[in-house]
Amino acid sequence: xxxxxxxxxxxxxxxxxxxxxxxxxxxxxxxxxxxxxxxxxxxxxxxxxxxxxxxxxxxxxxxxxxxxxxxxxxxxxxxxxxxxxxxxxxxxxxxxxxxxxxxxxxxxxxxxxxxxxxxxxxxxxxxxxxxxxxxxxxxxxxxxxxxxxxxxxxxxxxxxxxxxxxxxxxxxxxxxxxxxxxxxxxxxxxxxxxxxxxxxxxxxxxxxxxxxxxxxxxxxxxxxxxxxxxxxxxxxxxxxxxxxxxxxxxxxxxxxxxxxxxxxxxxxxxxxxxxxxxxxxxxxxxxxxxxxxxxxxxxxxxxxxxxxxxxxxxxxxxxxxxxxxxxxxxxxxxxxxxxxxxxxxxxxxxxxxxxxxxxxxxxxxxxxxxxxxxxxxxxxxxxxxxxxxxxxxxxx
Numbered sequence: 001x002x003x004x005x006x007x008x009x010x011x012x013x014x015x016x017x018x019x020x021x022x023x024x025x026x027x028x029x030x031x032x033x034x035x036x037x038x039x040x041x042x043x044x045x046x047x048x049x050x051x052x053x054x055x056x057x058x059x060x061x062x063x064x065x066x067x068x069x070x071x072x073x074x075x076x077x078x079x080x081x082x083x084x085x086x087x088x089x090x091x092x093x094x095x096x097x098x099x100x101x102x103x104x105x106x107x108x109x110x111x112x113x114x115x116x117x118x119x120x121x122x123x124x125x126x127x128x129x130x131x132x133x134x135x136x137x138x139x140x141x142x143x144x145x146x147x148x149x150x151x152x153x154x155x156x157x158x159x160x161x162x163x164x165x166x167x168x169x170x171x172x173x174x175x176x177x178x179x180x181x182x183x184x185x186x187x188x189x190x191x192x193x194x195x196x197x198x199x200x201x202x203x204x205x206x207x208x209x210x211x212x213x214x215x216x217x218x219x220x221x222x223x224x225x226x227x228x229x230x231x232x233x234x235x236x237x238x239x240x241x242x243x244x245x246x247x248x249x250x251x252x253x254x255x256x257x258x259x260x261x262x263x264x265x266x267x268x269x270x271x272x273x274x275x276x277x278x279x280x281x282x283x284x285x286x287x288x289x290x291x292x293x294x295x296x297x298x299x300x301x302x303x304x305x306x307x308x309x310x311x312x313x314x315x316x317x318x319x320x321x322x323x324x325x326x327x328x329x330x331x332x333x334x335x336x337x338x339x340x341x342x343x344x345x346x347x348x349x350x351x352x353x354x355x356x357x358x359x360x361x362x363x364x365x366x367x368x369x370x371x372x373x374x375x376x377x378x379x380x381x382x383x384x385x386x387x388x389x390x391x392x393x394x395x396x
Contacts, residue, residue, distance in 0.1 A: 013379050018331035019193045022268065022373045023257070030256040037252075042220065045252035049259050050203070056171075056262060057180040059205040061212035064255060065219055068167045068189030068202035069096040070248035073103050074215040075185040075204055076135065079161045081106050085134040087163075090120040091338040091351075092359045093139040097165050098339055101137075109133070110340055110349070112356040116293035117141065118306070118366075121358070122150040129154075135161040140169035140179060142335070143195070143301030144294060148174045148182050163187065167202075170195050171265055173299035180205045185215075190254075195268060195303050196261035198254035219248040271373040272302035275380055279305055279369065282384040288313040288391045290365075304335055308365040316394045318365055324394075325367075328386045333368045 034045055046064050054062035065071040081087060083105035089098045091110040098108035111124035118141045125136060136155055138146040155162045164179065166172070167189035172179040180186045185208075190201035206212050217223065222245025250258075276292070283289045290308040294300055309318055316324070322332050338359040340351035353360040369383055 013329065013376070013382050015329040016331060016370050016375070016379045016383055018333050018368070018370050019372050020374045021192050021197050022264070023197075024260075026260040026263075027257045030260050031253060034252050034256040040253055041251045042249040043252045045255040045259065046250050049250075049255040049262070052259060052262055053203055054205065056265070057178045057205060059178075059181050059186075060207045061205065061209060063204045063206075063212055063215045063219065064250040064258075065202040065204060065215075065248050066250050066254075067200055067248075068165070068187050068191070069100060070219070070246070071187035071202040071204040071215075072096065072137070072163065072165060073100040073246070074218055074248060075163045075187055075206075075211075076100055076104055076106075077218060078211040078214040079135065079163070079184065081134055081161075084132065086130060086132040087135045087137060088125055088128050088133060089137045089339075090139050090141075090359075091340045091356045092118050092120075092141060092336060092362070093165065093339065094167075094336055095339060095342065096167075097137055097139055098345070106134070107132075108339075108345075110345065110351065110356065112358045113141070113362065115358045115362065117144055117295065118359075118362060119144065119146040120151075122147050122154060125151065126154050129158050129160070133158065133160060135163055137163050137165050138183075139165040139167070140172060140301075142292065142304035142306055143168040143172055144292075145169060145172050145174040145179055145298050147295075152182070161185075167191075167194065168303035169301050171269055171299070172301040175297050179301075181207075184208065185211060190258055190261075195272070195301055196258065196265050198250065198258040198261070201250050201254045201258060218243055218245040221245040221247065268373045269301065271375075272371055273300070275371045275375060276300070276302045276305050278380050279307075279371075279384065282388070283307065286388070286391055288395055289387070302371060305369045305371040306335060306366050307369060308362060309367065311365060313396055314391075314394050315396050318367060321390065321394070322367060324390050325386060328390070330383055330386055331370060334363075334366055335368045336363075338363055 050062045085106040087101040089108045092113040101108040162183035164183040164186040169179045185206045188203045190198040222243035224240045339345045
């Protein structure tokens with residue numbers, strides 16, 4: 001079961017971080033090569049990374065950006081979201097998914113999650129649609145694809161754009177289709193904790209050439225196509241500003257890392273899957289823990305492994321559980337504090353906890369355990385043993 005997890009070492013780990021990126025000699029050599037080339041910002045390495053990424057997913061277009069947040073912003077701008085429009089967003093997500101709607105002076109309309117997968121509830125999407133709704137942003141929580149068949153039907157029925165937040169979902173598949181080839185535009189993250197990294201970075205994929213061209217142009221000040229080439233021997237000093245763009249371009253240094261990381265994406269996914277399987281097996285018979293529910297016929301990317309504590313069986317709270325693991329040398333996190341509980345969204349839109357009962361309840365119970373390719377088998381065993389011992393000491 002633990003095959004492809006880094007080999008066990010004899011000593012017990014002193015500390016198991018929540019995440020450590022897997023950076024090897026290939027990435028270092030690629031960055032050094034880029035530094036020596038004299039071309040550090042957006043250039044041929046970015047173009048190659050885009051081509052490699054599109055080929056990997058089977059997408060027609062891929063546009064490299066400096067973050068998933070920027071990709072989401074560009075995606076909404078490309079499809080024409082404007083002031084006064086409404087965009088449906090899950091409350092169980094990071095703030096980036098909703099804040100990009102506000103960048104365009106539109107309104108994020110929050111909806112609840114499903115209690116098992118913590119993905120957006122399709123029934124709640126349909127109930128939230130009004131005459132002003134223009135788009136849906138489903139977030140593939142933890143790396144498990146949302147119910148895209150139902151969401152696609154809803155989107156097409158109401159003539160809504162479907163912008164996927166796939167920050168967690170590389171490489172995930174929905175009934176055999178790669179996430180990144182399903183919605184109108186899909187946005188990925190290459191932040192340091194994600195399944196592959198460029199340090200900071202993101203990518204937007206789409207089948208629509210006009211949207212791809214718009215995102216590429218607007219990512220670099222709205223300057224005419226391939227403006228970066230003006231500093232090459234093939235380029236020209238002349239350029240035109242075609243729109244009020246942004247500074248969202250990825251650098252060649254970041255792309256140099258991404259090119260090598262992408263080659264390992266499938267291997268990384270195998271390790272993450274094996275760690276998740278080890279956790280599932282170890283915690284399966286513990287009534288105090290609900291392990292992640294996985295829908296059948298989906299490929300989970302396992303960016304996150306999120307357990308839900310069954311608090312009725314424990315004499316300590318979720319926060320105390322996290323502190324106890326920290327004292328045992330294990331880094332954890334919470335994904336996420338639902339948006340409606342944050343002061344900005346609560347005060348700006350009048351949300352109360354009872355508006356989203358599933359997300360509110362889940363928030364009190366969720367803990368994200370370490371899961372990343374650099375984990376050794378000893379690290380995985382130590383996390384399992386620590387969680388089990390803490391359960392034993394804390395159950396009612």
